Amino acid sequence: MDISFGFDDFATELGELEIRKTRKFDRVWKIGHGGSIASPMVIHKNMLLFGALDSYLYCVNADNGKNYGGLEQVTG
Numbered sequence: 836m837d838i839s840f841g842f843d844d845f846a847t848e849l850g851e852l853e854i855r856k857t858r859k860f861d862r863v864w865k866i867g868h869g870g871s872i873a874s875p876m877v878i879h880k881n882m883l884l885f886g887a888l889d890s891y892l893y894c895v896n897a898d899n900g901k902n903y904g905g906l907e908q909v910t911g
Contacts, residue, residue: 865900
């Protein structure tokens with residue numbers, strides 16, 4: 836492959852090119868919730884707490900992904 840930079844006396848050749856896709860993280864667990872996450876996630880005693888757009892606060896075990904149910908948020 837020739838790459839030109841607009842100079843007559845300057846040429847660059849690319850020999851071998853290898854592209855590899857590497858995964859940095861593996862999914863440990865996946866949880867479905869009732870809407871997009873609408874608040875910053877908080878970690879307390881290995882529990883993930885976050886609010887979703889369905890007006891519920893969710894509590895999930897960080898080790899195994901067990902969902903301890905949604906608590907309806909009080910508004911107003």
